[in-house]
Amino acid sequence: MPPGSRVFAVMALSARVFSLLRGRLGRMGAPGAAGPAFRAFRSSGARHDAIIISGTEMAKQIQKEIQESVESWISLGNRRPHLSIILVGDNPASHTYVRKKIRAASAVDHVDERTVCNGIAPEKDVDGFHIINIGRLCLDQHSLIPATASAVWEIIKRTGIETFGKNVVVAGRSKNVGMPIAMLLHTDGEHERPGGDATVTIAHRYTPKEQLKIHTQLADIIIVAAGIPKLITSDMIKEGAAVIDVGINYVHDPVTEKIKLVGDVDFEAVKKKAGFITPVPGGVGPMTVAMLLKNTLLAAKKVIY
Amino acid sequence: MPPGSRVFAVMALSARVFSLLRGRLGRMGAPGAAGPAFRAFRSSGARHDAIIISGTEMAKQIQKEIQESVESWISLGNRRPHLSIILVGDNPASHTYVRKKIRAASAVDHVDERTVCNGIAPEKDVDGFHIINIGRLCLDQHSLIPATASAVWEIIKRTGIETFGKNVVVAGRSKNVGMPIAMLLHTDGEHERPGGDATVTIAHRYTPKEQLKIHTQLADIIIVAAGIPKLITSDMIKEGAAVIDVGINYVHDPVTEKIKLVGDVDFEAVKKKAGFITPVPGGVGPMTVAMLLKNTLLAAKKVIY
Numbered sequence: 275m276p277p278g279s280r281v282f283a284v285m286a287l288s289a290r291v292f293s294l295l296r297g298r299l300g301r302m303g304a305p306g307a308a309g310p311a312f313r314a315f316r317s318s319g320a321r322h323d324a325i326i327i328s329g330t331e332m333a334k335q336i337q338k339e340i341q342e343s344v345e346s347w348i349s350l351g352n353r354r355p356h357l358s359i360i361l362v363g364d365n366p367a368s369h370t371y372v373r374k375k376i377r378a379a380s381a382v383d384h385v386d387e388r389t390v391c392n393g394i395a396p397e398k399d400v401d402g403f404h405i406i407n408i409g410r411l412c413l414d415q416h417s418l419i420p421a422t423a424s425a426v427w428e429i430i431k432r433t434g435i436e437t438f439g440k441n442v443v444v445a446g447r448s449k450n451v452g453m454p455i456a457m458l459l460h461t462d463g464e465h466e467r468p469g470g471d472a473t474v475t476i477a478h479r480y481t482p483k484e485q486l487k488i489h490t491q492l493a494d495i496i497i498v499a500a501g502i503p504k505l506i507t508s509d510m511i512k513e514g515a516a517v518i519d520v521g522i523n524y525v526h527d528p529v530t531e532k533i534k535l536v537g538d539v540d541f542e543a544v545k546k547k548a549g550f551i552t553p554v555p556g557g558v559g560p561m562t563v564a565m566l567l568k569n570t571l572l573a574a575k576k577v578i579y
Numbered sequence: 580m581p582p583g584s585r586v587f588a589v590m591a592l593s594a595r596v597f598s599l600l601r602g603r604l605g606r607m608g609a610p611g612a613a614g615p616a617f618r619a620f621r622s623s624g625a626r627h628d629a630i631i632i633s634g635t636e637m638a639k640q641i642q643k644e645i646q647e648s649v650e651s652w653i654s655l656g657n658r659r660p661h662l663s664i665i666l667v668g669d670n671p672a673s674h675t676y677v678r679k680k681i682r683a684a685s686a687v688d689h690v691d692e693r694t695v696c697n698g699i700a701p702e703k704d705v706d707g708f709h710i711i712n713i714g715r716l717c718l719d720q721h722s723l724i725p726a727t728a729s730a731v732w733e734i735i736k737r738t739g740i741e742t743f744g745k746n747v748v749v750a751g752r753s754k755n756v757g758m759p760i761a762m763l764l765h766t767d768g769e770h771e772r773p774g775g776d777a778t779v780t781i782a783h784r785y786t787p788k789e790q791l792k793i794h795t796q797l798a799d800i801i802i803v804a805a806g807i808p809k810l811i812t813s814d815m816i817k818e819g820a821a822v823i824d825v826g827i828n829y830v831h832d833p834v835t836e837k838i839k840l841v842g843d844v845d846f847e848a849v850k851k852k853a854g855f856i857t858p859v860p861g862g863v864g865p866m867t868v869a870m871l872l873k874n875t876l877l878a879a880k881k882v883i884y
Contacts (some may be wrong), residue, residue, distance in 0.1 A: 335643055388718070402785045408713030412762075439785045447765060449718055459716075459842070460752060473790060475780040476765045484780060488797060492790075552646045 288349035306331065324517070324548035327433055333560035334574050336428070340564070340571050348478070355574030356569070360390070397457060400569035403450060412457055414465035415579045423454035425561035426497055426518050430470075431548060435495060435516045437470035438463065443489050445506070445538070446499035447478040453519060455497055486510070498538040506539045514549035520558050583871055629822070629853035632738055633711035634730070639731070643877050645869070652880060655798035660879030662705065662872070665695070681848045697816070704882035705807045705874035710756060717762055718806070719770035721883045723874050728759035730866035731802055732825050735775070738855060740800060743768065749795050750811070751804035752783040756825060805842040819854035826862050 280573060338507055348354055391399070396406040402420040410417035419427075430437060442459050446452035456476050461469025475489050479500075490496050490510045498506050500522035521538030537554030545551045552558055616699050653659055696704070701711040707725040715722035724732075735742060746765050751757035763780050766774025780794045795815045803811050804825035806883075816822060826843030844861030848857045857863055876884055 331712045386718075405711060405714035405718065408717055409710035412713055412717045412758065413710065416694075437785055439790075441790060447767070453717065456781070460783070462752070462783075469782075473780065473794070475778065475781050475794075476761070477778050478765070478776075480745055480776045481778040484743075485797075487748060489778070489780075494794060509622040 277298065286480065290526055297396065310555055316340070322546065324435075324545045324551040326545065327429060327550055327552045327557065329429065329552055329557040329559060330562040332429065333564035336564040340567050341403075341569055347571075351575075353557075355570050357570045365464060367410050373379075397576065398573055400566060400573050401450070402454070402569065408449070411424045411454055413469070414461050414467050414469060416467050418573060418578060420450045420454050420456070421456055421562045421565040421569060422451045422499075422520060423556065424565040424569070425445045426455050428565065429456050429518060429552060429558065430495065430516070433516075435550060437472040437495065440494040441492050442470070442472040442474045442495045443477060443486075443493040444474060444497045444499070445477045445481075445490075446497075446501075446520070447476055447484065448499065451499040452476065452478070452497075455499070459495075459497075500538050502538055503536050504538070504540040506544060508540065508543040508547045510549055511544060513547055515547075516550040517552070518558065519552050519554050521554060523561070603706060609703060613812050616642065627851065629850045629856040631850065632734055632857045632862065634734065634854055634857055634862040634864060634866040636680075636739060637734065638869035640671045641866070641869040641873060642837045645872050648876055652876075656877075659876050699702055700869075701743070702881065703878055705871060705878055706755070707759070707874065713754070713759075716759055716772070719766050719772050722884065723773050723878060723883060724763070725755045725759050726803075726867045726870040727756045727825060727863065728763055729870040729873070730863050731760050731825065732763050732775075733870065734823060734857060735800065738821075740855060742777040742800065744775045745799040746797050747775070747777040747779045747780060747800045747802065748782060748791075749802045749804070750786075750800040751802075751806075751825070752781055753804065756780065756804040757783070759800075760804070763816075765798075788834060796807075805844055806844050808841050809843070809845040813845065813852045815846040816849060816852055818852055820852075821855040822849055822853045822857070823863065824859050825860060827864070 311546075320565045329399060333374045344355060391401075391403040392405050393411035394404055396404040396418075397417055398409055400421075402408070402411065402418040402424075404418075405420075407417045411419055420492040439461060444452050444459070447456075453476075455548050456474050457469075459472045460474035461467075461471075463469055463471045470471065472495070475493070481489075490506065491512055493515055495508060495516045495518070496511060497518045497520060501521055501523060503521070503523045503525055505521075506517065506519075512579050517539055519539040519541070521536070523536050524533050525536050525539070527534045537552075537557070539551070539554075541551065541553060609799040611768060693710075696706075696708040697710050697732055699709055701709040701723075705726075706710055707713070707716065707723040709723075711723075712722045718725055726836070742764060749757050749761045749764070752761075758781075761779050762774075764775040764777045765779035766772075766776075768774055768776045777800070780798070782791050782794060786794075792815045795811065796817055798817065798820060800821045800823070801816060802823045802825060806826055806828060808828045808830055811822065811824075817842070819867075822844055824842035824846070826841070828841050828843070828874045829838050830841055831837075838866060840860050840864070842857075844856070844859075846856065846858060
């Protein structure tokens with residue numbers, strides 16, 4: 275799948291376009307093999323280093339939970355949950371090219387992203403991009419929540435990071451990541467779909483860098499989804515803050531001459547000052563996959579609609 | 580109408596339940612009588628006093644614009660736009676009592692607020708409370724926007740207050756006021772429904788007071804919709820900030836022994852330090868009524884759907 279292409283995942287009871295993950299829910303994470311809820315560890319060396327949250331371990335635990343839930347669901351005579359994926363665009367061209375193509379396509383082509391999102395039945399829309407799911411999310415009602423936002427929420431909650439009355443900065447305002455994260459964290463903990471009761475600042479490309487720094491220095495939790503390597507440096511954070519890195523950037527390593535995956539945080543420096551930090555890779559990424567599967571299960575069980 | 584009761588306004592081409600404002604669109608603001616776009620004036624005395632934004636004057640101007648638009652719409656052979664109001668609950672009891680009643684009703688009674696909101700056709704939902712309108716608002720698509728949020732936006736834009744890259748604090752996270760205001764102000768100015776491109780902090784009842792102060796002191800624009808008299812005092816604001824007061828509080832005046840209407844801002848003190856300020860009454864209130872009428876016109880002309 276080329277980077278920049280748009281993938282729509284759909285909960286379905288029969289294969290629709292093609293099902294990459296068919297049967298995956300039934301096979302992954304053999305019972306008994308999964309680890310604890312998360313394997314947090316202080317990295318060796320300086321005792322002030324942050325707890326590095328392993329999204330990989332946490333995702334394994336969630337997949338184990340889903341696995342158990344799937345098995346008991348099936349044992350009651352129900353059909354196995356099934357995930358279908360609709361891929362719009364299949365050109366293996368470069369990131370930039372594909373992005374340009376999509377931008378152009380959104381103006382003139384026959385496949386409009388929003389039309390596709392709304393064309394999926396909301397109760398099968400495991401991406402949480404349907405207008406009804408977005409509306410319900412923003413009204414604090416039960417809904418299928420975009421998986422990345424859900425992943426960030428689960429990481430915070432399962433790690434035991436306090437949000438009530440805390441200062442949170444969300445850097446990035448995309449509709450499938452930054453916006454829903456800000457929505458989950460600022461809203462009322464007593465509502466139908468409980469929120470985090472945090473004071474949330476939404477920053478973005480037009481937030482002046484020096485203002486971003488003022489805000490992040492006040493923050494107890496920083497969530498970065500900007501797509502800018504080393505956007506968050508250690509001078510920008512408060513001692514002990516939780517730093518959740520949603521960035522996915524492929525950068526050229528001048529030493530190894532290879533392409534490597536990095537987030538939006540200057541990890542090595544920030545981990546010495548933060549209280550909690552998620553790595554890239556192995557942080558939000560695997561948790562996003564786990565939450566997509568969880569949405570598939572929720573949709574299959576018709577828990578929300 | 581008792582405070583705390585819930586009113587649903589509906590654009591309709593024929594009277595449905597009862598139409599309080601029937602014909603109003605055709606009568607208000609005789610052409611030529613309305614004032615300029617807004618009559619901002621520096622209050623007498625200290626030269627550093629804020630420009631007091633007259634929502635009353637600005638609303639007159641908008642109603643004049645609507646009036647002209649209605650007349651030209653009708654002259655093309657169309658029916659006169661028509662506003663119907665559905666009032667749920669009519670008990671003239673105290674504020675507290677009605678609130679308790681509504682809280683109880685939301686759990687057990689037959690009239691659920693959200694059900695009523697979604698029962699109205701989205702294209703006639705001039706309150707902008709239908710889930711489709713909320714969803715579209717949050718996706719930066721054209722929609723019928725809740726009138727109070729729209730009023731705050733118009734006040735800022737017509738006064739010429741810059742939002743791009745500025746720090747905004749929205750105190751209050753209600754779904755019909757605080758949330759949509761935060762949505763309008765932080766989003767992308769290039770989207771279908773342009774946003775303000777501001778860095779927005781959403782504060783609420785669980786924001787510690789000393790943290791609120793830190794955030795408001797950084798803010799270029801403060802929008803208060805908390806329902807707490809004198810929540811915003813002059814020590815909390817930056818010199819020259821714009822202060823938009825959405826509060827509606829009825830308080831007992833110990834001097835006159837009368838009940839008077841005040842906002843959430845310590846007006847007399849804050850106006851000496853702010854750059855712009857809206858009074859209560861005569862600020863956001865009349866503008867909200869104007870924007871409800873504007874939504875009615877938009878709905879009648881089917882501009883959005």
